[in-house]
Amino acid sequence: xxxxxxxxxxxxxxxxxxxxxxxxxxxxxGRAEISSIFRPSPALMPEQVAVIVNxxxxxxxxxxxxxxAQRGIPKxxxxxxxxxxxxxxxxxxxxxxxxxxxxxxxxxxxxAFVLTxxxxxxxxxxxxxxxxxxxxxxxxxxxxxxxxxxxxxxxSESSRxxxxxxxxxxxxxxxxxxxxxKQIIDRGVASDYSHPIGSAYxxxxxxGARNSRAAAFPMVxxxxxxxxxxxxxxxxxxxxxxxxxxxxxxxxxxxxIYENRYLPGAIADHLTSSGGVMASSDQMxxxxxxxxxxxxxxxxxxxxxxxxxxxxxxxxxxxxxxxxSSLIEAYWRSVQEPGQGIFVGEPLxxxxxxxxx
Numbered sequence: 001x002x003x004x005x006x007x008x009x010x011x012x013x014x015x016x017x018x019x020x021x022x023x024x025x026x027x028x029x030g031r032a033e034i035s036s037i038f039r040p041s042p043a044l045m046p047e048q049v050a051v052i053v054n055x056x057x058x059x060x061x062x063x064x065x066x067x068x069a070q071r072g073i074p075k076x077x078x079x080x081x082x083x084x085x086x087x088x089x090x091x092x093x094x095x096x097x098x099x100x101x102x103x104x105x106x107x108x109x110x111x112a113f114v115l116t117x118x119x120x121x122x123x124x125x126x127x128x129x130x131x132x133x134x135x136x137x138x139x140x141x142x143x144x145x146x147x148x149x150x151x152x153x154x155x156s157e158s159s160r161x162x163x164x165x166x167x168x169x170x171x172x173x174x175x176x177x178x179x180x181x182k183q184i185i186d187r188g189v190a191s192d193y194s195h196p197i198g199s200a201y202x203x204x205x206x207x208g209a210r211n212s213r214a215a216a217f218p219m220v221x222x223x224x225x226x227x228x229x230x231x232x233x234x235x236x237x238x239x240x241x242x243x244x245x246x247x248x249x250x251x252x253x254x255x256x257i258y259e260n261r262y263l264p265g266a267i268a269d270h271l272t273s274s275g276g277v278m279a280s281s282d283q284m285x286x287x288x289x290x291x292x293x294x295x296x297x298x299x300x301x302x303x304x305x306x307x308x309x310x311x312x313x314x315x316x317x318x319x320x321x322x323x324x325s326s327l328i329e330a331y332w333r334s335v336q337e338p339g340q341g342i343f344v345g346e347p348l349x350x351x352x353x354x355x356x357x
Contacts, residue, residue: 039323040323040324040354041157041159041320041323041324041325041329042159042324042325043324043325043326043329043348043350043353044111044112044159044169044325044326044328044329044347044348045348046071046072046073046074046348047073047074047077047109048109048110048111048112048160049071049073049077049110049111049112049113049114049347049348050073050077050078050079050102050105050106050107050110050112050113050114050168051064051067051068051073051077051078051079051113051114051116052064052079052081052102052113052114052115052116052132053078053079053080053081053116054081054082054083054085054116054117055080055081055082056082056083056084056085057085057086057116057117059116059117059174059177059178059181060085060116060117060174061116062178063116063173063174063175063178063181063185064078064116066178066181066182066185067114067116067173067185070185070186070189071189071348076107077106077107077110079101079102079105079106080105081098081101081102083098085117085119086119087119087120088119088120088121088122088278088279089120089121089122089123089124090120090122090123090124090128091123091124092123092124092136095123095124095128095131095136096136099131099132099135099136102132106168109163110162110168111160111161111162111163111168111169112161112162112168112169112170112171112328112347113132113133113168113169113170113171114170114171114172114173114347115128115129115132115170115171115172115173115174116172116173116174117172117174118172118174118175118176118278118287118344119278119279121172121276121277121278121279121301121342122301122302123136124136124141125138125140125141125302125340126140126141126301126302126339126340127140127276127301127302127338127339127340127341127342128170128172128301128342129170129171129172129338129341129342129343130170130338130339130340130341132168132170133167133168133169133170133332133338134151134166134167137149137339139339140337140338140339140340141302141339141340142304142305142340144305145305145307146305147307147309147310147337148310148337148339148340149337149339150309150336150337151167151332151335151336151337151338152165152167153165153167153169153332153333154316154333154334154335154336155316155333155334156333159329161329161332169328169329169332169347170343171296171327171328171331171343171344171345171347172342172343172344173185173344173345173346173347174344175287175290176287180290180291184290184295184345184346185346187264187265187293187295187346187349188264188265188295188327188345188346188347188348188349189346189349190264191263191264191265191295191349191350191351192348192349192350192351192353192355193350193351193353193354193355194264194265194351195351195352196245196263196264196265196351197243198229198243198244198245198246198263198266199228199229199230199231199241199243199244199245199246200224200228200229200230200231200245200246200247200248200314200318201231201233201238201241201244201246201247201248201249202214202217202220202221202230202231202232202233202246202248202249202314203217203233203234203235203236203237203238203247203248203249203250204217204232204233204234204235205235205236205249205250205251206236207236207250207251207252209306210250210251210252210270210271210272210306211250211271212250212271212306212307212308213248213250213271213308213311213313213314214250215308216308216313216314216315217232217248217314218232219315220232220314220315220318223315224315224318224319224322227322228318228322229243230318236251236254236255237249237251237254237255237256237257238256238260239255239256239259239260240259240260241260241261242260242261243261243263244260244261244262244263244266244268245262245263245265245266245267245351246266246267246268246314246317246318247260247262247266247267247268247269247289247294248268248269248270248312248314249269249270249271250270250271250272251270251272251284252272252282252283252284253283253284254270254284254288257288257289257292258291258292260292260293261293262292262293262294262295263351264295264349264351265295265327265349265350265351266293266294266295266296267294267295267296267297267312267317267321267327267330267331267345268289268292268294268297269286269289269297269298269299269311269312270284270286270289270299271306271308271311272284272299272300273300273303273304274299274300274301274302274303275297275298275299275300276298276299276300276301276341276342276344277299277300277301285299286298286299286342286344287344290344290345294345295327295345295346295349296327296331296343296344296345296346296347296349297344297345298311298312298331298335298341298342298343298344299341299342299344300340300341301340301341301342302340303340304340304341307337309335309336309337310335310336310337310338310340310341311335311341312331312334312335313334313335313336314334316330316333316334317330317331317333317334318330320333320334321351321352322352323352324350324352324353324354325350325352325353326347326348326349326350326353327345327346327347327348327349327350328343328345328347328348331343331345
C-alpha cells in the first residue's frame with residue numbers, strides 16, 4: 001500500500017512534474033505541421049543493441065535466438081551468462097559478477113541491453129533493468145517515502161546514451177512461455193515505420209492515491225492534442241476502443257483492458273505499487289497489458305510511493321515516440337527516477353520513424 005504523503009508535498013511534486021513535462025513539449029499551431037513541430041529523432045538500430053541470454057534457462061535461450069534473428073542483431077552481440085533461473089531477486093554480489101561478465105563481452109558501440117527473462121526482476125532493492133543500465137547503486141533505492149537517484153537520460157536528446165552518459169538502456173523482453181514472448185516481438189517488428197492512426201488515453205481515475213501524475217494530463221492533452229489525438233478522461237477505464245496507441249492510468253487493477261485493440265507498438269501502464277513484481281501480488285501485473293496487446297509496459301518492483309517522477313511521464317513518452325525514437329528510447333526518457341521500476345517490451349519498435357535510405 002502507498003504511504004501517505006502530506007498534501008503540500010504532493011502538490012509541490014505534481015506542479016514540478018507538470019513543469020518538467022511542459023518543458024519537453026512545444027506549442028503546436030496545427031496538426032498538418034507535425035513534421036516542422038517535431039524535429040525527427042533518430043531511432044536506435046539493431047547494431048547498437050546487445051541481447052543478454054541466460055544459458056541455464058531454455059526459454060531465455062530460445063527468446064534470444066528468435067529476437068536476434070528477427071531484428072538482425074549481430075551474433076557477436078548475443079551475450080551469454082549463466083545463473084539459476086526462476087529466482088525473484090538477485091543478490092548484489094551475484095549481480096556484480098554477472099554484470100562484469102556482460103561488460104567484458106559488450107562492444108563499446110552498444111547503447112542498449114535486452115534481457116531475455118522476467119525473473120529475476122530485482123537486484124536487492126532496485127529493478128534489474130536499471131541495475132543493468134547503470135550498475136548497482138543503493139541511491140536508486142529508498143526507505144519509506146523518499147526520492148531516489150535521477151537518470152541523466154530523462155528528456156535527453158542524446159542518441160547514444162552509453163557514449164554520452166555512461167548508461168546502456170535496458171528492457172526485459174520475455175513472457176510466461178515462448179508463444180507469449182514471440183507475440184510481443186512480432187508486434188514490435190510489425191510496428192516499424194507503420195505511422196499508425198491511433199489515439200492516446202490519459203485517465204484520471206477514482207483512485208486518488210494513484211492519480212499523482214494525472215495532474216499533468218490536461219496540459220499534455222492541450223499541448224499534444226494539436227498533433228496527435230489525446231483523450232483526457234475522468235473515468236476508471238476505457239473499453240471497446242480500436243485505436244489505442246497510448247494508455248496511461250492509475251489503479252490497482254485496470255478493468256476491461258482486453259476489450260480494446262492496441263496498435264502495434266502501443267505503450268500502456270498503470271501507476272501502482274507493485275505492477276512490476278513478477279511474483280504473487282494482489283495488484284495487476286504489467287504483463288497483463290502485454291497479453292492484452294500492448295508492445296511495452298512499466299511497473300514498480302518495490303514500493304515507490306506515488307512520486308510521479310518514479311513513473312513514465314506520458315507527455316515525454318509521446319513527444320519522443322512521435323518524433324521517431326525507438327520504444328526503449330522514448331520510454332526511458334520519460335522516467336526521471338527509474339531505480340524502482342522495470343521496463344518490459346520490444347525495445348526496437350519504431351512506428352513513427354522513417355525507413356533509412
